[in-house]
Amino acid sequence: MKIRKFVNKKRSLIAILTLLIGILLIYNILFTNNEVEALSKYGSRGSEVTQIQTKLKRWGYYNGNVDGIYGTQTVNAVKSFQRKNGLAVDGIAGKKTLEAMGIYSSSSSSSSSSTSSSSNVTLLARLIYGESRGEPYTGQVAVGAVVLNRVKSSSFPNTMSGVIYQKGAFDAVSDGQINLNPDSTSKKAAQDAINGWDPSYGSIYYFNPATATNKWIWSRPHTVTIGKHRFCK
Numbered sequence: 001m002k003i004r005k006f007v008n009k010k011r012s013l014i015a016i017l018t019l020l021i022g023i024l025l026i027y028n029i030l031f032t033n034n035e036v037e038a039l040s041k042y043g044s045r046g047s048e049v050t051q052i053q054t055k056l057k058r059w060g061y062y063n064g065n066v067d068g069i070y071g072t073q074t075v076n077a078v079k080s081f082q083r084k085n086g087l088a089v090d091g092i093a094g095k096k097t098l099e100a101m102g103i104y105s106s107s108s109s110s111s112s113s114s115t116s117s118s119s120n121v122t123l124l125a126r127l128i129y130g131e132s133r134g135e136p137y138t139g140q141v142a143v144g145a146v147v148l149n150r151v152k153s154s155s156f157p158n159t160m161s162g163v164i165y166q167k168g169a170f171d172a173v174s175d176g177q178i179n180l181n182p183d184s185t186s187k188k189a190a191q192d193a194i195n196g197w198d199p200s201y202g203s204i205y206y207f208n209p210a211t212a213t214n215k216w217i218w219s220r221p222h223t224v225t226i227g228k229h230r231f232c233k
């Protein structure tokens with residue numbers, strides 16, 4: 001009898017332990033992944049929210065105070081940014097939205113400098129592909145160089161994503177072509193531009209003379225014409 005009771009108790013303990021492990025696994029699946037995905041959302045506070053507000057304010061999406069509090073105005077600004085850039089419009093600054101803004105969350109291992117550099121190459125390649133696919137290779141590198149020259153200029157945002165997503169700066173962002181997958185040529189051109197090749201000779205603007213309607217752009221000092229693009233300072 002004693003042996004049978006001991007066996008029954010042992011079985012009960014094993015059953016309870018199995019149940020607890022199952023509950024922990026379910027909790028992991030249901031909640032842990034969601035915490036990783038929803039990085040900043042309504043009610044969040046901190047430095048990441050401050051970065052989001054600062055960038056969106058600079059790009060013209062956010063008009064509120066940069067206070068590090070993810071309130072209604074921040075939610076609406078994030079939604080506008082997401083809508084403009086072909087992202088899921090939920091008002092939550094998840095991984096894809098943050099990457100599009102050039103923000104790499106400390107809660108994600110992908111925020112390492114090497115990945116950040118890789119992301120910059122991809123982002124620049126997407127811009128080059130959207131703006132100048134079909135142009136001579138030198139012209140594609142020159143388009144990338146213009147972005148980098150703007151980053152260095154005090155007249156523009158000081159990050160690549162800031163320059164690319166500055167409101168009204170590039171047609172490829174306005175019409176959604178920034179979201180197309182870049183080809184190998186665009187990626188190579190982006191890397192060459194990042195490595196320091198500047199066929200634009202320091203230009204911070206370029207335009208197509210055949211389609212340009214803005215008189216001001218024609219007044220900019222001309223540096224070089226490559227393919228259909230006229231580059232200028």
